[in-house]
Amino acid sequence: MMQRLNIDYIRENLRTLSLGQSLYYFEKVSSTNDKLAELARGGAAEGTAILAETQTSGRGRSGNAWYSPPGFGIYLSVLFRPELPAIRLSGITLAWGLSCARAIGQCTPATVMIKWPNDLYLHGRKIGGLLTEHFAEEEGQFLVLGIGLNVNNELIPLELCDTASSIYLETGCGLYREDLILKILENLEADYRRFVASGLDELREELEPRFYLTKRWVSVEIAKGESVRGVATGFDLQGALLVIDGQGQTVRCQSGTVTEIEA
Numbered sequence: 001m002m003q004r005l006n007i008d009y010i011r012e013n014l015r016t017l018s019l020g021q022s023l024y025y026f027e028k029v030s031s032t033n034d035k036l037a038e039l040a041r042g043g044a045a046e047g048t049a050i051l052a053e054t055q056t057s058g059r060g061r062s063g064n065a066w067y068s069p070p071g072f073g074i075y076l077s078v079l080f081r082p083e084l085p086a087i088r089l090s091g092i093t094l095a096w097g098l099s100c101a102r103a104i105g106q107c108t109p110a111t112v113m114i115k116w117p118n119d120l121y122l123h124g125r126k127i128g129g130l131l132t133e134h135f136a137e138e139e140g141q142f143l144v145l146g147i148g149l150n151v152n153n154e155l156i157p158l159e160l161c162d163t164a165s166s167i168y169l170e171t172g173c174g175l176y177r178e179d180l181i182l183k184i185l186e187n188l189e190a191d192y193r194r195f196v197a198s199g200l201d202e203l204r205e206e207l208e209p210r211f212y213l214t215k216r217w218v219s220v221e222i223a224k225g226e227s228v229r230g231v232a233t234g235f236d237l238q239g240a241l242l243v244i245d246g247q248g249q250t251v252r253c254q255s256g257t258v259t260e261i262e263a
């Protein structure tokens with residue numbers, strides 16, 4: 001029988017001040033990010049969260065679909081209403097990636113890596129991704145953070161299985177998803193507070209060893225038809241990827257799509 005998320009268990013055990021204190025659950029939704037943006041426009045409070053058992057139009061970056069089968073994964077969106085200028089928000093997805101990676105490490109022996117800008121990697125395979133959407137409305141700005149995690153999946157569709165995996169497939173640990181959701185919400189709340197206070201500065205030391213791309217050869221598509229090739233050396237405090245190119249220059253990539261290449 002399919003395991004459904006136990007929302008009462010999450011509500012009873014949640015130890016946060018605001019994140020997830022208003023929690024919506026849908027058995028099926030188009031996309032938790034879209035649904036939460038709708039609620040945000042209707043005045044939902046910071047910290048409002050949505051969980052779905054399955055999504056019919058789950059979305060990833062660059063318009064990719066997010067595979068969202070019921071019973072195995074986590075599809076979670078959380079609303080933030082930061083009172084910071086938009087420019088100070090760059091890098092926030094790395095902070096939230098760290099929250100998720102740390103949370104998984106609190107439930108399993110796994111060390112999850114963060115593949116810039118928004119992927120969660122375990123043993124070189126993607127086990128999750130984050131989609132941060134920024135909305136600037138007349139009433140003020142808000143951010144919708146969407147998290148998709150392959151948790152207990154025993155099978156990955158053929159077209160994804162070269163690059164994607166699940167926590168279960170990589171560690172052999174079957175997780176009670178609710179416990180991982182609790183950890184994710186608690187870690188997100190703590191790291192968001194740190195990020196609002198000092199950007200990536202306070203999180204840098206913990207992020208660095210988890211930064212998957214360090215010392216790897218990469219090609220970063222920074223605009224259509226425009227790529228930077230070289231060796232990734234890390235990230236800066238604005239969340240940009242740093243790459244040493246063929247001329248020995250350090251290039252800052254503020255956004256883009258990364259492909260690993262041969263040296």
Ligand code: BTN
Pocket residue numbers: 030031032033034055057058059060061062064066074075076077118119128129130131145146147148149
């Ligand atoms: C990516 O890897 O490109 C990001 C994937 C983000 C998927 C999550 S699942 C919950 C939330 N709702 C969506 O439609 N997308 C995000």
